[in-house]
Amino acid sequence: MTSSASITKRLTLAVLLLEFVAALVLIATVFNHERHVQFTVFMTNLRASASALFGALQEADSNDANIALDTRGLSLPPRAIYSVSDSIEGVLGTQGQVPLITAAPGTFTESKVGGRAYLFYVLTGERAIDPGKPFAVIHHVRIVFGLPIGRVWHEIIEAVRFFAIATIVLLGITAWLLTWLIRRFLLPIWQLAVEADNINTDNWVFNAPASSKRFVELRPLASAIETSVLRLQHSFEKQRRFTSDAAHELKTDLAIVKSSLQLLQMKRRTVEEYEHGLSLGLNDIGRLEATVQKMLTLARLEQTPKNDAQTCDLTEAVYEAISQSQPFAEIKQVPVMHDLQVRDAIVPVGKEDAILLCSNVLVNALQHSPLHGRVDVTMALNAGSISLQVRDQGEGIKQEDQPFLFDAFYRGDESRSRKTGGTGLGLSICKAICDRSGGSISIANHPGGGAIVEITLPAVRKDHAEGRST
Amino acid sequence: MRVLVVEDELRLAANIVAGLREAGFAVDHAADGIEGFDYAEQNLFDLIVLDLMLPGRDGLSVLRAIRLRGIHTPVLILTAQEGKSSIVELLNSGADDYLAKPFDLGELIARVKALIRRSKGTSSPVLQVADLSIDTVRQTVSRGGEDIDLSPTEYRILEYLAHRPRAVVSKKELLEHLYDYDWEHHSNVVEAHVSNLRRKLTVKETEPIIETLRHRGYRLREGGEP
Incomplete structure (x- = not known):
């Protein structure tokens, strides 16, 4: 079973996922930052309110050097609870149920009041009545001021919620835009596919659409x-x-x-x-x-696998081919002159194929030789390759035939027609043999007249060959 | 009847030529398109058998050139190519018929005969002139219900004349259409054959059916006329 996947969907999902992760990080950052800011503000507020309360301690109207809490004109945050006590007079004033806070002055303490979480600030200070005078009285005042933490959390959550909603909206817009954009960007691929789909055995025309050429990736x-x-x-x-x-x-x-x-x-x-x-x-x-x-x-x-690892001595194949074509050479009265000085000319071609290759080239040369002409066969060892040259004294090859010489059934001119007995497959077979062994074959006109066939085959090292020779 | 065979494949050409000769045709052979056109241009043939793949000049080009010259000799194409489109092109270019290789030699000869018959204005294989009846398939002749035994050359002369009753056929025309270039021939050979033919056709005291017009040629009389 094949499952079909959509690039559009995947891209969109990937982008949305990334965006979602980014949003989460953003929200976490916002949350952290907001909490820090809000709590700082909250604590400052606590401290300030406690200080304000401290400021609201006044010398009492009585003459006993007492102090009293006067909260008139003091605006305290709602739901604030506090207690102000004096080491001398005891509790000077409270609001709400303040639990017993034993924390050190100047610190914040969390505690629950009536099921709600409160943060308390403890402020201690001295209040001197008639300072500098001998009868000065110093009041040690302790203020515990608390505010519900819930308000801070509310602020933080509000901020986070705002970002979350904005993110969701953004995700939606991105998804829609992305789908549309990707479709648009993928259009050239569609066009390319449609054009490619039109190719068949009757219509080999493929014109890449302009849109696909505009994009570097396509x-x-x-x-x-x-x-x-x-x-x-x-x-x-x-x-x-x-x-x-x-x-x-x-x-x-x-x-x-x-x-x-x-x-x-x-x-x-x-x-x-x-x-x-x-x-x-x-x-x-x-x-x-x-x-x-x-x-x-x-x-x-053309069909069997190439790595059948057969090798043979090309010199032997040439001699065999020369002796096979001897009767034909005698009829045409064309001597075959050979100069085969290469020793151990081992080539990666099976013996029968090598003989076939040589005799095809040789017979071809004899066919194109004039009466009493001659055919020269030479061999040379170059760097890692062996080349075999067969030259005839015929009319050479025509320029217009050159590209087709190795095509099956191609017969250059009348003299190559069926009358001469050729099937037009000889050179094709030669080319197939050379191609298979990684060699090459070419035909050119010799400057001194006639055509020259050059076969180049890779040389196989002898020790290597003996191991695999069949 | 004289037929031109344009075929580069020599063994095949030899077989076609031999088959047609045995069927009573005078046959000439051209081995390439250029030679083929030179032959056809002389307008001496009653039919041309034309191969398509020819060295020098391909069959289609030869066919078009022949038709362009106003030569209306029937052309039978031999082809080894596949595809209906090329056949349509052939017929549209002026071919009268075609045979795909490998063809039947008997069918080739039958088609050659049919095409020649049609080009001479008759579709029946039996030619009737007055009481003379010529079966072009079996190559037999009878007059007034009586079979007449003719030599191949006599038969060919009679068949050629019978295709053009009442028309004067010159000795030169007879020579051109009944003999191919391979034959050594002289006009008095024709005279000898015609005189033999006239003798054999005169059965039961009937009038000679072949007239000789001095310096003009021969004519096959169609009953009753002087």
């Missing part, structure tokens, strides 16, 4: 599609041409065989006529067989 994709379409088209066309050419070739050979036999059938003939007709027919079948054989060879070379 440009590689668009150009990758373009080049692979071209490559695919090339190989598809090649395949199609091969199939069509192969069909053409086989049909022509079949037409010959069929018509030869039907000709015999047209009327009663003499035994000699039948014998002659049958031998012609057998020749025709032989050629059909050769064509099929070459097609199969080509298919085998």
Whole structure:
């Protein structure tokens, strides 16, 4: 089962998640900061209120050097509770139920009053009546002032709530905007996909949409599609041409065989006529067989895995090919001159393929040689590779044929047509053998006249070869 | 009847030429498009068998060039190519028929005969001139219900004349259409054949059906006329 994932959803989710985490951090920071600020304010307030109370202690109207608390004109925060006591007179004034606080002066203490949390500040001070006089009385005043903490928390929570709501709204807007934006940004990909979808075996045209070329990120994709379409088209066309050419070739050979036999059938003939007709027919079948054989060879070379690790001595293969083509060379009266001075020319090609490669090139050279011409075969060892050159004295190759020489069934001109017995597969087979072993083959015109075929094959070290030689 | 075979594949051409000759045609062979066009241009043929893939000049181009010259000889195309589109193109370019390789030699000959018949204005394989009946398939001749035994050359002369009854056919035309270039021939050979033919066709005291017009040629009479 395949699950489909959406980039839009994922991106949106990722951004929202990040934003959510950021919001959480923000809220935590706000909470911390707000708590600090609010508590500082709260404590200052407590201290100030306690000081105000202290200030509200006045000399009592009586003459006994007493002090009294006068809260008139004093604005204290609501729900404040306090107690003011004097070491001499005792409690001077209270508001609310102040618990017993034994904390040191100048400190804050938390305590519950009637189920509510309060923070108390303890203030002590001296109040002197008639200071500087001998009868001065010094009152040690202790003020415990408390305010409910709940108010502070309320402030903090209000602030946090504001940020939380703002964050949620922001998340919503971001999600909506993000979806829209991503869709917009992904549009070129859609367009690219639609264009790519139009490619098929009848229509190899791929024009990357302008939108996809505008984006740096999409440009590689668009150009990758373009080049692979071209490559695919090339190989598809090649395949199609091969199939069509192969069909053409086989049909022509079949037409010959069929018509030869039907000709015999047209009327009663003499035994000699039948014998002659049958031998012609057998020749025709032989050629059909050769064509099929070459097609199969080509298919085998192009399909079987490359790492079959066969090696052989190229020099031996050349000698074998020369001796195989000897009868043909004699008919054409073309001597094959060879200069094979390379020792241990081990190449990563199977022996049969190597002989096939050499004899195809050799026969090709002989076919294009004029009567009494000559063919030169030379071999050279270069850095890590072995090159084999076969030169004929023929007319050379035409410029317009150059790109197609190794195409299957390509016959350059009339002289290369079926009349000369070639199937047009020889050079294709050579190329397939060279390609398979990591080598190369090329044909050029020799400055001194004639064509020269150069085969380059990688050299295999002898000790290495002996281990794997088959 | 004289047929031109344009085919580069020599073994196939040899078989077609041999088959057509055995079927009573005079056959010439051209091995490439350029030679093929040179032959066809002379307008001596009753039919052209044309291969498509030819060296020098491809079959389609030869066909178009022939038609452009106003030569209306029937053309039978041989093709090994696939695809309906190319067939449509062929027929639209002036081909009369086509055969896909590998074809049947017998079918090729039958189509050649049918195309020639049609181009001469008749579709029946049996030609009737007065009481003379010529079966072009079995290549037999009878007059007034009586079979007449003719040599192949005599038959060919008679068939050619019968395709154009009442028209004067010159000796030169007969030579051109009944012999290919491979034959050594002289006009008195034709005269000898025509005189033999006239003798054989004169059965039961009937009038000679072939007239000789001095310096003009021969004519096949259609009953009753002087």
